Amino acid sequence: MKKYFIIYKPFLVFLASFFLTYIILTFLYRNYLSNFEENKLDSITKIVGRNTEQVLLLFTNDASVQEVAPEPYLRLVYHQKYVARLVEGCNAVSVIILFVSFVVAFSGKLIATLLFIFGGSLLIYLLNVLRIAALSALIFYFPKQESLLHGVIFPLSIYGVAFILWLIWVRKFSKYASKNTK
Template identity: 40%
Template sequence: MKEYFIKYRPFLQFLGIFLISYLVLIVVYQLYLGQFDEANFEVDGFTDLVARQSKYFLTLLNYSIELFPSTSDPSVVVQIDGLRMVRIVEGCNAVSVMILFVAFILAFSKGFLKTLSFVVFGLLVIHILNIVRIGLLTIGIMKYPEYKHILHGVVFPLIIYGTVFFLWIIWVTKFITNDSKNSQA
């Protein structure tokens, strides 16, 4: 049994760090969300920030946007030219995607500053992409309402998860692999 732990140590270490960091980050996020009164449809601060930044992005594209709190659930309603188009709920803020991203990077951590720098870079990329995603999804739903389910359920999740996967590939191939090659030289 001991030889299996020795043989598979790198994998088990990766898995352990990934799971522990993922669980810790999820618990911290849930504690954060617990501060908001869901029964009174109170939206968490980060989701509100994402909604306001999405409004700004859509305004840059010359759309007349209004945001207002939903009266039926904890969300922000996006209205374009007087028409209610979408709701931005907690799940739209991409925090769960960010947590998944960070847990993976931490599991392959190579030095504090390098890891921290890449985590900050990746979180910014994910956040900006998410704002653009919400804006384009809103426009897509407005112009092509018949494709709402495909846009929301397939196209845009594929883009955001694909980006996270691409960032992981960059981390592993450019930073981790280069460190391994440099340490062997």
């Protein structure tokens, strides 16, 4: 048994680091969410909604993101048509938690790891806001394609970005990068 532990130690350390980070961050996020009443929207989702509205207003003056009391979502209105709703799951925090967990599991130097986590999380957040704005406009113009847009294309885009960031991290900055480039 000890022989297998030694052979698979890098993989086991990766798994332990990944799951420990993921569990801790998920616990902290769920604890944060528990501070909000059942039908109240969390602050992060509200900020995502405001940022989405700002992006939409760059392209048209007929867009808004409206809070719907007492419901826990924001209503996205584009050209006076209710096109989508923004719920807590749309704020990309779960994707950022997954991203951070992976980077920590393949951690490198502390400063590089922290900077990559910060920069990657910020990029995921910004791209998520752009994704929501684009999705709102596309649903307005192509309402019959909502399932494809919301269920396939846009999740692929956000998870695709996270995957590309992971590849960059592992190949260029992680503790395994120097072994991969030689």
